[in-house]
Amino acid sequence: NGSSSAGEYDYDLFTIGAGSGGVRASRFASTLYGARAAICEMPFSTISADDLGGLGGTCVLRGCVPKKLLVYASKFSHEFEESHGFGWAYDTDPKHDWSTLIANKNTELQRLVGIYKNILKNANVDLIEGRGKVVDPHTVSVDGKLYTAKNILIAVGGRPSMPDIPGIEHVIDSDAALDLPSKPEKIAIVGGGYIALEFAGIFNGLKSDVHVFIRQPKVLRGFDEEVSKY
Structure with a gap:
C-alpha cells in the first residue's frame, strides 16, 4: 500500500x-x-x-x-x-x-x-x-x-505436532531428531512419508538399527510410483 x-x-x-x-x-x-x-x-x-x-x-x-x-x-x-x-x-x-x-x-x-x-x-x-x-x-x-x-x-510458520496418543511421552519429533545428544543404537520411525524415510536413511547410513512402521503396504504412498517402488 x-x-x-x-x-x-x-x-x-x-x-x-x-x-x-x-x-x-x-x-x-x-x-x-x-x-x-x-x-x-x-x-x-x-x-x-x-x-x-x-x-x-x-x-x-x-x-x-x-x-x-x-x-x-x-x-x-x-x-x-x-x-x-x-x-x-x-x-x-x-x-x-x-x-x-x-x-x-x-x-x-x-x-x-x-x-x-x-x-x-x-x-x-x-x-x-x-x-x-x-x-x-x-x-x-x-x-x-x-x-x-x-x-x-x-509469518510464523509451524512446529511439529505430536498426536495425543498413549505413549507419546516416549517419542521425539523431527526437531529433536536433528539435534540428539548421542546417536541412537536403535530407532523406530513411525510413518512412511519422505521426511520419515530421510531420517531412516540418515540413521541407517550412520549405522543405527532402523525400523520403519507404516499402515500401508508400501512407503511413499501418493508420491511418484517409481520412487516408492524402489
Whole structure:
C-alpha cells in the first residue's frame, strides 16, 4: 500500500516471524518500496518452543539445512563400503563421532543466522528479538513493548505436532531428531512419508538399527510410483 507519512506509525510493515518468507517480505518492502520495516523473532534455538526460534526459521534451523548436513554425513558409510571394490583397503574400519557432527552442524546454523542478520541490516529492516503478539490491527507487542505499524504480516510458520496418543511421552519429533545428544543404537520411525524415510536413511547410513512402521503396504504412498517402488 506504499509507505505512510513519518510519525503516523512506527513502521509501514511489521513482520512477526523471521523465517525465509518473513525475511524476504520485509527486505523487499524496504528495498523495493521504501517502506519502514521491522521484523521480530524469538531467540535462537536448534529446537523450537513457545519462546525460542531463531532467524532463518524451520528450513534453515530445523529442516532442510541441518537435514542435508546429516544426509551428507550418512552417505560416507556407503562410499567407504563401495571403495573396497575399487582397490581401497583399511587397516581398521572408519569410525564416526556423532558429537563432532552435531557440533559442526550447529556452528553452521549460527553462521547462517549471522548472514540473515546482515541481510536485514543491509536492507534497513529493524530486527527486534522476542515473541510478538498482535494487540490490534496496527499494534504488536514484543515481550510487552508496543510497536505500531500500518501493516502487520504474520509469518510464523509451524512446529511439529505430536498426536495425543498413549505413549507419546516416549517419542521425539523431527526437531529433536536433528539435534540428539548421542546417536541412537536403535530407532523406530513411525510413518512412511519422505521426511520419515530421510531420517531412516540418515540413521541407517550412520549405522543405527532402523525400523520403519507404516499402515500401508508400501512407503511413499501418493508420491511418484517409481520412487516408492524402489
